[in-house]
Amino acid sequence: MSILVNNDTRLLVQGITGREGSFHTTQMVEYGTNVVAGVTPGRKGQEIAGVPVFDTVQDAVEATQANTSIIYVPARFAPDAIYEAVDSGIELVICITEGVPVNDMVPVYHYVRQQGARLIGPNCPGLITPGQAKVGIMPGFIHKPGKVGLVSRSGTLTYEVVNALSEAGLGQSTAVGIGGDPVIGTSFIDCLALFQEDPDTEAIVMIGEIGGTDEEDAAAFISANVTKPMAGFIAGQTAPPGKRMGHAGAIISGGAGTAAEKMKALEAAGVRVAQSPSQVPGLLQEAMSA
Amino acid sequence: MSILVNNDTRLLVQGITGREGSFHTTQMVEYGTNVVAGVTPGRKGQEIAGVPVFDTVQDAVEATQANTSIIYVPARFAPDAIYEAVDSGIELVICITEGVPVNDMVPVYHYVRQQGARLIGPNCPGLITPGQAKVGIMPGFIHKPGKVGLVSRSGTLTYEVVNALSEAGLGQSTAVGIGGDPVIGTSFIDCLALFQEDPDTEAIVMIGEIGGTDEEDAAAFISANVTKPMAGFIAGQTAPPGKRMGHAGAIISGGAGTAAEKMKALEAAGVRVAQSPSQVPGLLQEAMSA
Amino acid sequence: MNVHEYQAAKVLATYGIPVNPGKVASTPDEAEAIARELGGTVVVKAQVHTGGRGKAGGVKLAHTPVEAGEAAAAILGMDIRGHTVHKVLIAKGADIASEFYLGVVLDRPNRKVLVMASAEGGVEIEEVAKTNPDAIVKRLGDPLVGFRPYQAREMGFEMGLPADKINGFAAIASKLYDVYFNEDATLVEINPLILTGDGQWLALDSKMSFDDNALARHPDTEDMRDLNEENATELEAKRNGISFVKLDGTIGCIVNGAGLAMATMDAVKLHGGEPANFLDVGGGANASQVAKAFTLVTADRNVRAILINIFGGITRGDEVANGIREALGQVAVEVPIVVRLSGTNAEEGKSILAEAGITAVTSMDLAAAEVVKAANG
């Protein structure tokens, strides 16, 4: 088992003929992901890594019954790509694209929810169920199938923690990068709820960072709903206030959104919070045997 | 029994201190409608016909548990008034106001549905459950309590038919004027469904007019869902194409929306369609004894 | 409210939609000068608020400025479906490779705005809907997030556009949707939207109607009103809060309420007469409104009798009767009048009218029969 993506995933790539899209399609196909279709308007009939290209998502879904879509189009086309996917019946949309204006994402967020679909990202590395489906830009080989669910706002930092987990013999059920923007489709809480319900996830790792209060909200959710052992890490203990740390959402503003508050909230919710990514596997094992 | 309004109606009047608002509040109070509150921003503390005035719908609902609202504000303020009512928890909103631009009503229509509330109108005379609640601008005295449900796009023409029904001894369960605009909150079908389910409504009268295809859609619904005896009338058999007949929605365009088509569709659905309003009571009695 | 083709083109141009440049002339000399300025072959088009210009001879090709002047001379003053031509548009002849239809209109059943397109351009869309409905591609704008670019692309692909024309088409469709919403139109139509020989999109002819209820927030639109195209009586009625539509019959109608006014026309017809007008006098039906209604109705020389149909609701029958009497003191009405009064205080009202020598009845059908008789008598 796993959450969101698995062997039943029939993946569509929006923006498949672009530089990023074609590169990562090849990578995903090589990993074994069931990539069934790609879309670039006007490129019908082409193939990328053996995957047929269509003009519209509607055509692609009709021809291939794709149920999941990953988006690699430039930022100014990303909201339209998300609408196209959702309106064509795609249930799970992963938007890798970085740099989408926040004002564009506000209506997108609410529209996607209203239509009953799920969006992950934007500005995220995607998600992976090791051994089944890699739907994103993460290096597949560092992941090992297993029982640890991982959810993170970060990219490379996630790989760091996944690598440490795998080396410690802690494989992953699914690892989800939810993205570093202020408005993202899927939150920590959404993923924690899915992991809590997933019978094959036995423990959960959560990687947060400065900015917003999603970690605090997650802590409240954990106290009330999560019974599985958890470890976590929050990046940005040394970040100054008022400065954006790379991610559009990683900013301490008006004194709110500090790492200290987030760590405190998670600890109070029973999550073992690491000082350094390397401590995560040890803390998780502690939690699992507690 | 009845539909939508009755002795449990706790009515709020938006725009209560205006000319129309204050006049009709007095009329509704005299009829016996339970008018609990009025709203005009900045007029808190005043009274109209013994009804206390509040600054906001929120305040009025908190103080009086109003559950229904009727709107008499000018057209350019009407959409905001509808939003205010719906967001303050009002379940049924009746918008009397004429002249609201169609582009304003499109989002209002969908927002109200999305919030699970119901809008009647705009550009309508309101609705009445004789002997219980008059929520609109119709002359109350022509109505008699009874078993006939009536739904109409028109105002005065409805009074004409109601009067004829009352004189023929056919009282009404509820009479609803849904309004003459191209985009209205509640359609024939909505009302027909409610009348069909209402145990105290034994027969239904439907008054349509040229423009749009709501009557044709209603006919299809009637065929499939309405088992109660029905009579109807369609105004505008002599209306020329391309000309708006008073109501913003009463226009035959591109050859569609003629009275002839509508009459044909209703007749095919088993509705007895009158040539003249005065024939309606007789046809309904025929239908009821058939 | 409708506007002329040349005005619609200006609106399209402000939204960045490519239109065929042209200028308007009111005289053959002006037309010739414009043709000289534009150079080459031009087309001279009647500017009237009606379709069917082509069939009526209101569109002519001119190869030289002199020909353009001659064409204008032929078209100006022409009557097209009851509309007199006061202006012609002189535009460059376009090199048409293919013609399309593109329109935006309210979809009443869905309460959403519909974008329609067809590869059968240059033909009325109602005609295509009848003969080849599958040729029409449609997409609904979402009431909350609008018409999305992907929808426009889907329409382009469904119409079989070549891949390199998709984005251009999609941009025009999105802009036309913006025109519809931002300008509070009730219809915007480009027909034909063409691809030229060198592969450029061009809006060759367009049509727009605007929501009368929204004109207050669009003074620029109101400025485009052409009084030549409007019925003077209808405008005068509107200024007085009366809805009036001129018809071809002989029986003038004065009614309170739009639905009842239509039903009254229908009753006249049912009893063998022909209504001369639709007239909704509005709620009050007081003396000054009724007097104004008399003026409007009697301005029509065809009117041979008048039917006043008032259902007394909030307004009482005796008030209405007094209003009618007073109005008759202000306006000289030389045709027979039949009054139908029902509802509140109808009997009192009828007595008042009887004293003034006016037939007043209770039944609408009877009143219709009476007025038809009076008109024929």
Next chain:
Amino acid sequence: MNVHEYQAAKVLATYGIPVNPGKVASTPDEAEAIARELGGTVVVKAQVHTGGRGKAGGVKLAHTPVEAGEAAAAILGMDIRGHTVHKVLIAKGADIASEFYLGVVLDRPNRKVLVMASAEGGVEIEEVAKTNPDAIVKRLGDPLVGFRPYQAREMGFEMGLPADKINGFAAIASKLYDVYFNEDATLVEINPLILTGDGQWLALDSKMSFDDNALARHPDTEDMRDLNEENATELEAKRNGISFVKLDGTIGCIVNGAGLAMATMDAVKLHGGEPANFLDVGGGANASQVAKAFTLVTADRNVRAILINIFGGITRGDEVANGIREALGQVAVEVPIVVRLSGTNAEEGKSILAEAGITAVTSMDLAAAEVVKAANG
């Protein structure tokens, strides 16, 4: 991106929000001339991208043009929280009857836009939130139908505004919401929004920040950028696709990935050091990006050692190592470098670096400890 008060006022004015008219001066003479033109008492305000101007002496009242010149002389060149004053705004003194706060900002938990107001104007909203949270009234704009006038009225009534001031306040709040959305702001704030002695609304001071990701569609906003207010190194980094934030420590950091870059700073601190910067080199980490990163980091004289932390994912460790070697051939780095390489081909990478005499380790904690030792050694 932030703008100055005088620029924000111009934006507000284009939306019809009443602002206090004023002009900007770069010299005391200009300031004096503007004060003379405005007449009466003026206020001279430092234009810097930071708060706390008042406390720092950056806002002075001047009763005469000469006093205005003197005030400008005192303020220009002043350092306020690390910002040098290059410009002052000279504005008419306002007759303040009461002060309010009005702001629009993203509400992240709700994914909606929040309008906030308070009758405690002239104080930072964060301060009010701490001392008197009930004084702040809030309403969320609906993501699909926007911020509605009734919401603005509710806010006005909740703040206790008199009835005749409600509509004026509501109009300003609605316009400020439009500014936020139409201009792709991340924050717009009027503080204080005042009522003058004669009952007029006036935006006396305002603040705006814009979404960097949306600047491409707002060239007018980009034009307002004040390079004096931006860290030159950060701008230079941005042009090269590198995220860089200057900090106060001694250990330079070069990392791939924003989250990992923060975690690296944290690790440096955990091992007793202080990071000199946040630096995310982006995805590739090739020679030219690393060389650019070296240039950025070594521009800071405080840097005593550099930690390069690369997790090899899609990019292989050996490629990164070669990139670092190559970069070192392009940029002279005179402080010790510690490299942490992990992930794909990390071992090959470390060998390559060892050959070049560079310490390379696998553990991030070890690397952090090493670099702190190197900086202190």
